[in-house]
Amino acid sequence: MSAMVLYRGQVCPEWVDYNGHMRDAYYLLVFSLASDALIDRIGLDDAARQSRRRSVYTLEVHLNYLREMKEGDPLRVEGRILASDHKRLQVFFSLHYGEEDAPAACSEQLLIHVDTGSGRSTAFDEDVLSRIGELSPPGAGFESPYVGRSIALKV
């Protein structure tokens, strides 16, 4: 399974800051909405989250900003599962201007499955694990300069 298109929209007026560009936090809002769509696709849509008392929380996020976006610019987010275990997903999203290939921003994220009753992490249910398997890359997977990064001020 290669990348999935998880979000399409445009830069809202309230997302633009004093520089006239989409504020850094709203790139993450767009990725967050894409993450919701991915969680739906593994079988944990709103109905399943409510009935099973399960959800998926964000543990860790890395973001790289590559291009400025302005009010009204068309947005597309692609996403893919990089890796998973019994209760966690490592995912990668790229934000694009319209249908362009080059990303305007990238985000690697670590997500965890939670029992919302106890507030503790818990194993995915079998049907969800099966969906994750279907959506995961079969081979060596995906490489990007925006996976596995740490921040450093290289002088």
Added chain:
Amino acid sequence: MSAMVLYRGQVCPEWVDYNGHMRDAYYLLVFSLASDALIDRIGLDDAARQSRRRSVYTLEVHLNYLREMKEGDPLRVEGRILASDHKRLQVFFSLHYGEEDAPAACSEQLLIHVDTGSGRSTAFDEDVLSRIGELSPPGAGFESPYVGRSIALKV
């Protein structure tokens, strides 16, 4: 110079998601507002940004989510400069519930000084470099498990 308190507020109703918690992107909005306050403190407030045609853009962000926050929860952000060169700042922010010491989230960020006329990065002006020096740690600096991280799914 140790940490500076850069933001105080509370979790707004529109920041809360279907889990009843502050959505991941709004943690970054709070850090982004704290980053604005830090940029003011190095001498690049709104008036200076306009008159000098300078601004500071976010290049890269790392976020760790440590505690859920609910609507109305009191927020405090502390921040510090970890390192800098002639045009970049490596900074660290921690978000706290009220006056608590333990962080609810942490964010390491790489920021770059930009000439808004050309859209290209440019060296900080001397007075700004001087302010950065005053606000920077004199010694070996600050250590945290949330500095220098990369994302990995450790099984």
